[in-house]
Amino acid sequence: PERSARVTKVRPPLYQYIRKLLFSDLDKSSIEHVLRQLRKLPWNECEAYLLKCFMKVHKGKYGQIHLIASLTAGLSRYHDEFSVAVVDEVLEEIRLGLEMNDYGMQQRRVAHMRFLGELYNYKHVDSSVIFDTLYLILVFGHDISEQDALDPPEDCFRIRMVITLLQTCGHYFDRGSSKRKLNRFLIHFQRYILSKGALPLDIEFDLQDLFAELRPNMARYSSIEEANAALTELEEHEHTASFEKANSASHLDAEKRPSKQADSNASLTAN
């Protein structure tokens, strides 16, 4: 039978060039070059397209997502509007993913979690955004009638999302207020995990690795009641701690920020 030839999408040369830069040229050694080329683009014409391409992190190599995050941070000096937009877009993608819970989108949803974590590593979002996202993942859509579609009881994908984000940037939450925030979150996370019952082995092993890396001494609770008790205890403890803190006014609470940026990004923005 007659079949019409497949129509290939023809993109304007400018778009083709952007795609070449981001999807084939970009690697560790070429990133400075790519950043310089991006800065030379006619921004009025292509800012929206560039934003679209930055959201396609799932199309590239998983191990290269940090390069896109680095570019975002590198561009913020001259195109702050753009790098603010990147953060807004990633967070919207994550939210949309939770709203649709479409199986076919899982790969890109994992890539977006990784991207968000890398944006934190390049100091482009602060820890409150990370923790808000983590809690959103645990609670989104619960206590409404669509819960079974949004987070089916046997579906462990949200655990996968949390693991991805914490694997990417969790090791920076090791002191000060962000350390306490992670401790608290991990208990909530455990409670969520327990609500899922028996886990697939791949998830269970990744969880073991995650806890071993971030909090090797933290107890893994075996029932929701135990996790609840731990949360109550933590709240009482923090209540007395904040009381003591108020009495000693000279409490400095430095939050360790990633240092990754110092070596790679400083050289980028200096050009």
Next chain:
Amino acid sequence: MKGPLDRTKVVLRHLPPSITRETLLDQIDTVFRGRYNWVAFRPGKTSQKHQIHARAYINFNSPEDVIGFAEFFDGHIFVNEKGAQYKINVEYAPSQQVPKQWSKKDGR
């Protein structure tokens, strides 16, 4: 870091896919002209298969303006040219970052 009570950036979600920046701002300006200092509009997409809602991020001058705005626009129903209704929602933007106003011109 901004606390919950001094957030000024909101996101409008579930706007009609075909709405334009101008139409939206005309609506907003009827009541809130001069009370915000930054807007970013993300157009939606109208297609049979994948409809994408338009979105907008707005930074208000004060947290109180946000409350007033949400009371006015959250749940507000927009009707597009074909008569379809879109119930929009107003939320605090998950990232409160707003571009610096003095953004440097790139010397390249």
